[in-house]
Structure formats: C-alpha cells, structure tokens
Amino acid sequence: LKMRVDDFSIDVADDLSSVKATFQANRISVLTAMKDGRDDYGTLSDGDKKKILGNIADDVLNSRRHPTITFESSSVREQGSTRTVSGNLTLNGQTRSVSATIREEGANWVTDVTLQQPDFGIKPYKALGGALKVKPEVRVSVRVPKS
Known part of the structure; x- marks a missing residue:
C-alpha cells in the first residue's frame, strides 16, 4: 500500500543538530495499492480505500490508543553530502531505536527508512481475502524542505 500522512510536524534545529517529528496516526490517506514496488492505480476502489484505512487506524496503528507517532533524534552525524540521524521512534506505543541516512535532493532533505512492523507490536495487514498483503x-519515505 502507498499511504500519506496528512497531519504532521517536523522540527529541524537551525544548525541541523537535532530533529523532532510528530505524525498524527489518525490522519493518514490510502493512495493506492503497490505491486512489485510500483504504484498499482485502479486496483482499489474508494470503498476499498475507506475500509483499509479504517482497519489500519483501528487494527494496525491503534490510533485511538496511540494517536501520535513520534521521532526524536539522539545524534546527527554529517558524512560528506549526507547526514545520519539516529534516535527513538515511538509507534503503536512502543519505542525503538532507528537510524536514517538523509540526503540532499534539490531544495529538500530526503530519506527512506525500512521499519519492521513486528518490532512495534504490529501484525502485518491483510485485506480482500488475503489478496492484498502488507x-x-x-x-517509509520522508521529504522535508531545507528552509
């Protein structure tokens, strides 16, 4: 699935020494299904998306009990044109250490992080009789304007 967080804040220190982010777990949109790493538009109806979103909010992210997802850095290391940010991610009420390599892309800072859902007590999602599996x-991809 390809989803988007619609309500979030990311605060980066002016000297780039720290990062703090908050994402609202109940403000997520389902954009499309993915197949073999590519967008698979047209697979999901609006009704499918609504049902999936409800299941994700209730059964996957437990957004009623844990309405926010937070990240707070513990270190930022510059390595040439990239930065490695390490810190604590709290998701589904469970906190784990994560690291991300941040790179510059034009006017943005960009990163891609792979998370293991079971590390956060999340059972991978299935829908449509098992035809749709996560x-x-x-x-998780994040793109933040530099300024």
Whole structure:
C-alpha cells in the first residue's frame, strides 16, 4: 500500500543538530495499492480505500490508543553530502531505536527508512481475502524542505 500522512510536524534545529517529528496516526490517506514496488492505480476502489484505512487506524496503528507517532533524534552525524540521524521512534506505543541516512535532493532533505512492523507490536495487514498483503517490512519515505 502507498499511504500519506496528512497531519504532521517536523522540527529541524537551525544548525541541523537535532530533529523532532510528530505524525498524527489518525490522519493518514490510502493512495493506492503497490505491486512489485510500483504504484498499482485502479486496483482499489474508494470503498476499498475507506475500509483499509479504517482497519489500519483501528487494527494496525491503534490510533485511538496511540494517536501520535513520534521521532526524536539522539545524534546527527554529517558524512560528506549526507547526514545520519539516529534516535527513538515511538509507534503503536512502543519505542525503538532507528537510524536514517538523509540526503540532499534539490531544495529538500530526503530519506527512506525500512521499519519492521513486528518490532512495534504490529501484525502485518491483510485485506480482500488475503489478496492484498502488507509485508512485515514497510518503507517509509520522508521529504522535508531545507528552509
């Protein structure tokens, strides 16, 4: 599945020494299904998306009990044109250490992080009689304007 968080804040220190982010777990949109790493538009109806979103909010992210997802950095290391940010991610009420390599792309800072859902007490999602499955590893992409 390809989803988007619609309500979030990311605060980066002016000297780039720290990052703090908050994402609202109940403000997520389902955009499309994915097949073999590519967008698979047309697979999901609006009704499918609504049902999936409800299941994700209730059964996967437990957004009523855990309405926010947070990240707070513990270190930021510059390595040439990239930065490695390490810190604590709290998702589904469970906190784990994560690291991400951040790179510059034009006017943005960009990263892709792979999370293991079971590490956060999340059972990978299945829908449509098992025809739609989310793997245990989920790629999260973040793009933040530099200014």
